[in-house]
Amino acid sequence: MRGSLLVDNIGELVTNDIGGEGGPLGIRRHAAVLVEDGQVAWVGPARDAPAADRRIDAEGAAVLPGFVDSHAHLVFAGDRAAEFAARMAGEPYTGGGIRTTVGATRAASDDELRATVRRLRGEAMRQGTTTIEIKSGYGLTVADEARSLRIAAEFTEDTTFLGAHVVPAEYADRPDDYVGMVCGPMLAAAAPYARWIDVFCERGAFDVDHARAILACGQAVGLGVRLHANQLGPGPGVQLGVELGAASVDHCTHLTDADVDALASTGTTWVSGFEPTTVATLLPGAEFSTRSPYPDARRLLDAGATVALATDCNPGSSYTSSMPFCIALAVREMRMTPAEAVWAATAGGAAALRRTDVGRLARGARADLMILDAPSHLHLAYRPGVPLIRQVLHNGVPQCRP
Ligand SMILES: [Zn+2]
Numbered sequence: 001m002r003g004s005l006l007v008d009n010i011g012e013l014v015t016n017d018i019g020g021e022g023g024p025l026g027i028r029r030h031a032a033v034l035v036e037d038g039q040v041a042w043v044g045p046a047r048d049a050p051a052a053d054r055r056i057d058a059e060g061a062a063v064l065p066g067f068v069d070s071h072a073h074l075v076f077a078g079d080r081a082a083e084f085a086a087r088m089a090g091e092p093y094t095g096g097g098i099r100t101t102v103g104a105t106r107a108a109s110d111d112e113l114r115a116t117v118r119r120l121r122g123e124a125m126r127q128g129t130t131t132i133e134i135k136s137g138y139g140l141t142v143a144d145e146a147r148s149l150r151i152a153a154e155f156t157e158d159t160t161f162l163g164a165h166v167v168p169a170e171y172a173d174r175p176d177d178y179v180g181m182v183c184g185p186m187l188a189a190a191a192p193y194a195r196w197i198d199v200f201c202e203r204g205a206f207d208v209d210h211a212r213a214i215l216a217c218g219q220a221v222g223l224g225v226r227l228h229a230n231q232l233g234p235g236p237g238v239q240l241g242v243e244l245g246a247a248s249v250d251h252c253t254h255l256t257d258a259d260v261d262a263l264a265s266t267g268t269t270w271v272s273g274f275e276p277t278t279v280a281t282l283l284p285g286a287e288f289s290t291r292s293p294y295p296d297a298r299r300l301l302d303a304g305a306t307v308a309l310a311t312d313c314n315p316g317s318s319y320t321s322s323m324p325f326c327i328a329l330a331v332r333e334m335r336m337t338p339a340e341a342v343w344a345a346t347a348g349g350a351a352a353l354r355r356t357d358v359g360r361l362a363r364g365a366r367a368d369l370m371i372l373d374a375p376s377h378l379h380l381a382y383r384p385g386v387p388l389i390r391q392v393l394h395n396g397v398p399q400c401r402p
Pocket of ligand 1 (some may be wrong): 073
């Protein structure tokens with residue numbers, strides 16, 4: 001949209017500008033934000049706001065950077081509501097249901113997959129998510145992984161090749177052959193559409209040797225590393241992620257002291273600015289939806305690790321696109337403060353994607369922001385389940401109004 005836009009009369013502005021005052025969230029009171037050419041051009045006191053072509057009156061409400069959801073699986077077909085109901089009736093979660101979605105995804109047309117991504121992307125945007133990572137991982141053939149990423153790339157810059165999600169049924173008795181295919185023709189077909197490579201490093205999925213081999217192949221063709229690890233039990237995934245300089249290790253539900261120390265040793269983005277740390281990305285929607293113990297966020301934060309929150313939106317273990325829901329869970333169930341949770345859902349997600357243009361509101365950042373129907377960020381945890389996002393700007397363009 002051309003011309004300048006002033007978001008004015010902001011009661012509480014969360015900037016995540018750690019160089020300024022106002023604590024880790026960089027909170028400013030009675031503020032305004034000027035947007036030009038899709039970027040933040042100026043942030044300051046409302047009384048000093050420059051003139052602009054158009055104006056949005058925030059009416060004293062809180063304004064935050066758009067959420068950065070750094071972990072989502074949106075390219076799939078089918079529905080696993082019955083599996084969820086069975087789990088709530090007492091069946092354990094093993095990850096085996098992923099193969100159900102693989103069958104449905106392979107059978108779907110490109111347009112059906114695209115429609116699902118569009119629907120979920122819209123759903124997330126209405127809840128304040130302006131940046132979202134999207135993984136493949138339900139195709140598990142060369143052609144189906146490549147088309148999953150091609151479709152994902154229509155919706156986001158942060159696409160992740162997850163050919164190593166599970167070993168598909170046709171390779172069940174020869175996993176080495178599958179890993180060879182992932183590193184060979186599948187990676188070659190996927191890489192043009194991918195920024196990242198990911199592996200589900202877990203018992204029943206890929207062991208640490210397979211994970212290391214696959215991630216190294218991805219690094220060799222220029223993909224950044226992230227991985228799913230330590231979700232269902234303790235394991236070597238976190239250490240592998242730190243060893244490889246991964247941008248993020250996701251889940252981190254079962255950690256040893258050595259795992260926590262390893263993550264903390266990569267640095268604290270909150271304190272140091274946007275350093276390339278290995279972020280611990282916590283996905284409380286998964287624990288909620290599998291009725292599992294939550295990760296110990298307090299232990300990670302107290303040790304000095306950088307923590308992000310993401311939805312893990314997927315049809316099996318966490319079918320939510322709501323970052324406010326994840327914030328509420330993190331505060332209520334994981335003992336994060338509301339400020340820590342909001343930071344983790346914005347700047348933390350940006351750190352997990354190694355991006356400095358999103359997750360904050362400062363001059364030069366992308367003009368991605370949300371206006372709440374609330375006076376402060378505290379309400380995101382204080383009023384769980386309530387649609388508090390009044391308006392979203394993405395690249396400076398208003399996305400929705402009540
Ligand atoms: Zn996941």
